[in-house]
Each structure stands twice: as C-alpha cells, then as structure tokens.
Amino acid sequence: MSVTPPNVTVLGCSGSYAKPGGACTGFLVQSQQASVWLDAGPGTLGNLQKHVGLEEVSAIVLTHEHADHWLELPVVYNAVRHYIKCDPIPVYGTRGTLELAQQMCPAMEESFLWNIITDGSQESIGDQQWKWSQTDHYVETMASRVDVGDSSFLFTADTGPEWDISQLGETVSLAISESTFLSHREREGILHLSARQAGEFGQRVNADHLVLSHLAPGESEDDHALQASQVFDGPITVATAGDQYIF
Numbered sequence: 214m215s216v217t218p219p220n221v222t223v224l225g226c227s228g229s230y231a232k233p234g235g236a237c238t239g240f241l242v243q244s245q246q247a248s249v250w251l252d253a254g255p256g257t258l259g260n261l262q263k264h265v266g267l268e269e270v271s272a273i274v275l276t277h278e279h280a281d282h283w284l285e286l287p288v289v290y291n292a293v294r295h296y297i298k299c300d301p302i303p304v305y306g307t308r309g310t311l312e313l314a315q316q317m318c319p320a321m322e323e324s325f326l327w328n329i330i331t332d333g334s335q336e337s338i339g340d341q342q343w344k345w346s347q348t349d350h351y352v353e354t355m356a357s358r359v360d361v362g363d364s365s366f367l368f369t370a371d372t373g374p375e376w377d378i379s380q381l382g383e384t385v386s387l388a389i390s391e392s393t394f395l396s397h398r399e400r401e402g403i404l405h406l407s408a409r410q411a412g413e414f415g416q417r418v419n420a421d422h423l424v425l426s427h428l429a430p431g432e433s434e435d436d437h438a439l440q441a442s443q444v445f446d447g448p449i450t451v452a453t454a455g456d457q458y459i460f
C-alpha cells in the first residue's frame with residue numbers, strides 16, 4: 214500500500230484579487246484519511262478538481278468572511294445540490310461567514326453541514342487534528358494548525374502583527390504565512406503582515422519551511438523572499454498555485 218505523506222497543495226495564493234491566470238487563497242490539505250479544502254477563494258474550485266473531486270472532499274475550512282477567502286462556496290453549493298449529489302460536506306467557518314453564506318445558499322443543509330468555529334476550537338477530520346486561533350484582523354478570523362502524527366502545518370490566514378502565532382504551538386513543520394506587503398508599509402497600521410513580519414512569525418514557531426502567500430497585486434516575489442530571509446533562518450518559498458509541500 215502506498216503511503217501518502219501529509220501535504221498541502223496551493224490552489225490559489227493571490228491577495229485580495231487574482232493575478233492574471235491566478236486564483237485567490239485556497240489550499241488542499243491531504244493525508245491518508247482526509248482531504249480538506251482550506252479557504253475557498255474565487256478561482257480555487259477549478260484547481261481543486263485537478264487533485265480531488267468534490268465528492269472526495271472530507272471538509273471545507275473557511276478562515277474568515279472576506280470575499281477572497283470563501284466566495285467559491287456558493288458555487289460549490291450549486292454543484293453539490295444539482296450535479297454531484299454527494300452527502301452534505303462538513304464546513305468549519307466563523308459565524309460571520311455563515312451569516313453571509315446563508316443569504317446565497319438558502320437550502321444550506323442540502324449541500325453543507327456547517328460547524329461554527331471560534332478561538333480555541335478543535336476538530337478531528339480523519340487523521341488530521343485541527344485547531345484554530347483568532348488572529349488580528351478586521352473581522353473574526355481563524356488561523357489554523359493541523360497535526361497528522363508527528364507532522365504539523367500552520368496557516369496564519371489573514372492577520373496583523375499583534376496576533377501571537379505561538380498560540381498554535383512553539384514548533385511546526387510547515388508554516389504558510391500571509392505576506393501582503395513590504396516592510397516600508399508597516400507603519401500604516403494595516404492588519405496584514407509584511408514579508409519581514411511573516412519571517413518573524415516563521416522564526417517564532419521554528420518552522421522547518423516557511424511559505425509566503427497572499428502577496429498583494431503587483432508585489433515582487435523576490436523582494437518578499439529577501440525581506441523574510443533577513444529574519445527567518447530556514448528555507449523560504451513564495452507560493453505558486455500548483456505547488457505541493459510535504460509536511
């Protein structure tokens with residue numbers, strides 16, 4: 214029997230809106246017993262289906278209600294309801310996201326089983342142990358940690374620098390951090406991270422591998438990697454849709 218090491222595939226990683234040919238935030242977290250779709254940003258459904266069918270998705274996790282992180286969901290609602298006809302897919306999301314989704318998915322229960330997550334929520338999804346921590350962002354936003362055996366993955370979701378990433382542990386195999394802008398904008402008080410701050414976050418949790426995601430439109434990938442590398446000791450990758458990282 215082949216053993217699949219726990220891994221994350223990037224389905225989209227553009228911040229705010231998709232770059233040409235890209236997609237907004239989304240990841241596929243796969244292990245032996247589960248395939249979890251983490252954030253369903255616009256454009257990620259097509260990329261998801263390169264790897265798994267909707268009927269194979271164990272659960273959908275939505276970090277927060279901003280459009281670039283979940284608005285593929287009403288499309289999935291129609292796909293499941295009218296075409297796939299699989300069992301309702303478990304969704305883990307905030308109350309705010311649920312309230313918006315209910316407006317676009319009036320018969321929600323036909324496609325989704327919604328579970329509200331808050332700061333400190335935990336859930337087992339197959340062999341994946343999920344844990345959430347509320348970040349420093351404009352709306353209630355949940356960073357995620359996933360443990361599979363000795364392997365671990367952490368996704369910051371969207372956050373400003375005031376969130377304490379160590380709420381989700383002191384060590385992690387793989388960290389995917391938002392990295393929206395460069396350090397010269399840190400003084401603006403925007404509730405997102407600079408590349409330098411993303412590097413500090415990776416260092417704080419002793420990540421074996423740091424991946425930068427959610428770069429704002431027009432940002433230089435090289436500049437982001439350079440600024441993060443000045444404060445983070447390990448390997449750094451700037452996310453690209455289609456990348457797969459073992460953790």
Ligand SMILES: [Zn+2]
Nearest residue numbers: 277279350371
């Ligand atoms: Zn956001």
